[in-house]
Amino acid sequence: MKVAKRTFDAVIVGAGGAGLRAALQLSEAGMKTAVLTKVFPTRSHTVAAQGGVAASLGNSTEDNWHWHMYDTVKGSDWLGDQDAIEFMCRKANEVVVELEHYGMPFDRTDDGKIYQRPFGGHSMNYGQAPVMRSCAAADRTGHAMLHALYQRNVRANTQFFVEWMALDLIRNSDGDVLGVTALEMETGEISIFHSRATIFATGGAGRIYYSSTNAFINTGDGVGMAARSGIPLEDMEFWQFHPTGVAGAGVLITEGVRGEGGILRNDAGERFMERYAPNLKDLASRDVVSRAMTTEINEGRGCGPDKDHVLLDITHLSPETILKRLPGIREISIQFAGVDPIKAPIPVVPTCHYQMGGIPTNYRGQVVIPKDGDVNSAVVGFYAAGECACASVHGANRLGTNSLLDLLVFGKSAGETVVEDFRTGALALKPLPEDAADVSLARIARLEGQKDGENVHEVRLDMQRTMQKHAGVFRFDNLLKEGAELIKGVAARAASTEIGDKSQVWNTARVEALELDNLIEVAKATMISAEARKESRGAHVRDDAPDTPEHPNGRNDEEWLKHTLWYSADNRLEYKPVNLKPLSPNVEPIALAKRTY
């Protein structure tokens, strides 16, 4: 197959918030910048973000970045790197105000400032009281952000390659990154994008789970590409779950339903939360409710023919209350569960929402790997930002509204680093190896020629079910051990997928098979990293690491205050220290403590 070559100063993969913010930095600096994206930029999953973006502007209540930093470190269960967290919290006001100047229609106070609202986990004065820190544009913050950034990029002459799927990272024998190969969906042709700098901003991979709030587009393409090219993945055992997604669909049922009196029941109709949280019952915190639901299901008290979900019951509420207070929930339930919640309970299950781990980066957006005795050695020419990257600011658990902040701050930071390296001459256009496209061509050729292979849909479903059962919101040693073997088996099958449609033009079956190659890397990383971490921390909660006086919340800092690094080639795990030192010498570290709210 003929492979065309295109040359740019920088190539960015992904056109969600992080990719667009990075691209803007480069294009405005005059760099020739290409952005590759599977879908039109304003159809990226950033659109789904509703909550807002955190910044200690102090417009609605007193606030400062030190308090935000404290909340973020505590939220991360002390697994977040404090240099990166300081950087993010200090930069928050700057990137939000910048966005305002780009035309982002933030909600306003009466005196015209950006209105801010409270959000879970954000506090004033180091946990003393809730603070109003979230800047939002009604319930369409992500949507408005993407539009503002996209329009600004058009003005700056960023070159978009829409409906192009990046396939593989190109590295030379020194390990430097020289660009990517990519598939143009309209023609089926493969091209090389040769560049001085490559920035990954491909989002998360929440589709590895059977129940996920993520759109279908979230297949972890950048994370998979990085893993296949030898870059380790950091802290992939940490995934944020929401307790009540519609079973079999993943669409969220808001906590407000339980606030209005919704009751969780098992197959016997029992209000099981009374046993787990006698005081708060169904209104206990997300993690407590999720764990209780998982225990009910694992112990055989789940509902339905496969006993794989529990029921959220609001049939005791009057139809008037449901119609008035929860109209959206009724629509979702009818549409995706086939159940009218006025008449019957809604099947629900803990649902994957956000990927805390990813491609290891520093606060400057450089991808960093262990090399020559340095655990954070920068990979020449390679950068990452947003959900695909692990800076690590979210550590073991992300606070709401910090994800949009992450993509703005680190999208910009990665862009600034590239511009600086470009201007100082540190970014050369290095010669491409002869075999630059061979890996991608071999993958395509295998798919073309595969006989008696595996069905893509079935393998993906088996992966999702394995992840849901064995590495869900509440984790058990025996299930994780079994899961590690099972997921390797699923990965072996993913290597021999077959597609019926061999056409070149708009072959969506081929795209889905290629996406599965990325998903399966993330699934393996998650399962194997989770099996190995023998403590509970943040979103990684193990049955055999309970809350004890010696290890509060099951967290074991003596042995496990460290980042996981997983290598795809041999499923090897390494660890590196958490950076407990803030960026600035005059900023006090946030000392280790039990995470309680």
Place this chain on the structure above:
Amino acid sequence: MSINRGRVRWHCRRALLELDLVFARFLESQFDDLSEAQLADLADLLLCEDHDLWAMVNGRKPCENARWREMIGLLRHC
């Protein structure tokens, strides 16, 4: 000029899970039977913003364009 079905199929990949789920059912049950004219209407509808499209599909918002009405009806009931 005829519209490429694969292209329209890909454009059914959306930013919101809710829409992905509706379109997954639609692609499975109805997409292959669409006429050329219906396909053109669908391609036009798919240019909508996701939040607006979801609001029309779930009935919170009236269909803004007569050309989209048939497709919205099919999506609502697939």
